Amino acid sequence: MDSDLSSQDRKDLDKFIKFFALKTVQIIVQARLGEKISTCSSSSPTGSDWFNLAIKDIPEVTHEAKKALAGQLPGIGRSMCVEISLKTSEGDSMELETWCLEMNEKCDKDIKVSYTVYNRLSLLLKSLLAITRVTPAYKLSRKQGHDYVILYRIYFGDVQLTGLGEGFQSVRVGVVGTPIGTITLSCAYRTNLALMSSRQFERTGPIMGIIIDHFVERPFTNMAHMHPCSYRTPGEDEGGTYAGIEDSQEVCTTSFSTSPPSQCVCTVSQAHFKTPKPALMATLKVPLMGLGVSQQLYSSRLSYQTPALGTVDLCHPTAFTAGAHPHQMVVPGKEGGVPQVPAQPNHGTAAEHGRIPSFPNGQSPLPAQPTSCVFLCLQVHPPPSPAPSSPLQGSLHSNSSSHSGGQPQDDFVMVDFKPAFSKDDLLPMDLGTFYREFQNPPQLASLSIDVSAQSMAEDLDSLPEKLAIYEKNIDEFDAFVDTLQ
């Protein structure tokens, strides 16, 4: 019952839940982009950092989240879910994890909305930051490249976990009690990472050419709902400030009161602010093969150079020279002097699948979309390099060095390298099988009672002898003890 909640508290609570949901989605998606994330601390609050955490907003992600929410809030019986999946170029796909933001009926009527709930939601977001780096999908997403892409889908309603395969695990990130229900954030992740093992690896034609033009040729012909997640700085197309959060821009200006200690004042006001220009550019390489994931990861290192982007520093926009690479966007510096050229032809793709509209002040957002699937493709830019004609030369086992990825084919070195859990023709064994088989090793023989009893008897027999020796060398031991002091 929320009849005890004042209308201001209710309004604040709804706003907190809404922005919490949006920030949750941002954290999860950004953790699966394949790059390290870095944001700056600031001692002076700007008013745009909800929950006192520096979490940048990727506009496309916010847009998709809002589309999925369709004006509603996560509530009892209405969960918001972010599904992370992996897809290869051959069409094999696999759900990796599902993050669920749910609410149950257990209310905490006495809790202070503007203070305690807000701070606990902030703590929960920090926990989410930590946990997103711990689940198995994080490592997979960091190694995405030629071989597979990581996708996300946001949906609202009932949680669907059937796609995670048998034996999926759950981890609870945390709970926050509120006067209208308890918010729970959890993740269910797949443990069986074997892809469809019946599909053998087949040499395909060079894919690099397709990748470079893939927005034109559309290799993923069955990914009708997928479109790149790359985003542009607000000034490029939208012509001005991008209202990434709300049609009317809202900031969270929180001031807290300490006198008396139990009171707090939290003002949530509307103010005009400019979304910080993101410097992240993410375009994925189209994956190539459909083998088991561990081998995929290995071969992705063979054929794909480490992206030159390195850590994504979202505080300091970097500037690229226009024309250095056809798919690098030009990010202006703070002065905005460099012309912004959206070099990618993804405008066509974006337009086809729902171009991100601009939200000038006062306009209403997009009409509510159906809350069913929208797949979005997370992509990472390749470094500027001459496109090799065939990324995977020879068999997968013929390469061991990740440095050879960008060099001409002649420089491949034959090294017999057997990565852990790699498949071989005779005895296929994946990580999951190995884990299951060796989960319960037999107890050590030395821990069994018989052996210890036996050794004890032996020890007892030799005791007088040992005592005699120790007595003889007593001076030596005393000197040793002195050195320890």
Place this chain on the structure above:
Amino acid sequence: MNCRSEVLEVSVEGRQVDEAMLALLHTILLHRSTGKFLYKKEGTYSIGTVGTQDVDCDFIDFTLVRVSSDELDRVIRKAVAEFKDALGNSGSDGMGQISLEFYQKKKSRWPFSDECIPWEVWSIKVNVVNLANEQERQICREKVGEKLGEKVINIVEVINRHEYLPKMPTQSEVDNVFDTSLKDVQPYLYKITYQITDSLGTSVSTTMRRLIKDTLAL
């Protein structure tokens, strides 16, 4: 009010000690740090923004998330380095424990000094193992990464129980609750201590003690 005490245990190779300790300590401090308080008019304050940073470990398959504060990172690294040196000097099979204690200061009347009252203590027990070959090291790299992941989940579980936290202080008392010495973030007052267990398992004294204990147990 009782001090909350949590114990985490890890077994790592010698060169993984630094990163394992940093991973766990930074995870805890991420949750126990806020933005800088900016006190305004009477009784009101605003809170600064905490940024975060992903750091890949070199010797462990793990990425830790830490607060974006170079000052805080330097302090933690220094403490971990001292702990590692102490572990190294104790012998090749070192066992030790590093503790991160959050406390509040309670002002006392002169001539008594301020009392430090701990409200949460995290103890990380470390067992350093020696590995024979590169294959074992590779397995250890992955296993320790998984173990650290489990520990992070444990830490998050404890933190999200939302048990006792010091009340938000007035401006005059903020230094009794928070460490305000850093310029960009504000962790709760904390101290890091360590102790080394001398694990000379083959030492005479230990053998003697075990023999006598075993004898008495018969």
